[in-house]
Amino acid sequence: MKIVIVGNGAKVNFLADSLLKKGHKLVVINNDLDECEKLSQTKDVMVIHGEGSKKFILEDAGVFGFDLMIAVKSNDPDNLVICLLAKKILGIKRAFATVSNPRNVEVFKKLGINTAVSATFELSSIIEQMAFADQIIHYMPLEEEKLQLLEVVVDKNCKACGSQIMDLGLPLDSIIGCIVRGNNTIVPNGRTEIHEGDKLMIFTNKSSHEATLAALTGGVLS
Structure with missing residues (x-):
């Protein structure tokens, strides 16, 4: 993917190393x-x-239409401005940010920022997963990060597409709580078959979310 990172310090180095290993093209904006x-x-x-966070700097960077914007500055308002400019001006559909104040996570989400997390390593993990499984559209930590909610849209290339839930090999601590199929909401059981376009609401422990995504997509996440 084409990814632009805005920020400085160890967070940028960490993310750049992680994402370059995955073969992504990166542009870094650092003050x-x-x-x-x-x-x-x-x-x-x-x-x-x-x-x-300046509009002309982002425009001059040549990142119009990039796949991801990652804002990791230490100032939450700056990160919010960066993400909003990315989505509204630069045509970048997905924007991610770290936040210093955990209370700002919900504010970012209400304003249309795809993902806001309070730890850089969590952000890196999410982005790596999305690089492999483009159908992930939402991620939310629950109960002090002990439980996670994944919202996944199934495409035709997913291992899960056309399979029954009991055949997926999901971790024992991962549960597909419901499936949204068109205008219908389905409470599934083991024999429920997953269709292309289904939106899966999955509850999983933090330690199992990568294995859960791998079971759904058929890939191996590192």
């Missing part, structure tokens, strides 16, 4: 000149020195 120089010398990324 620290020293960090920009180090990034350009050590990583295969385009690095732009500037304040990423």
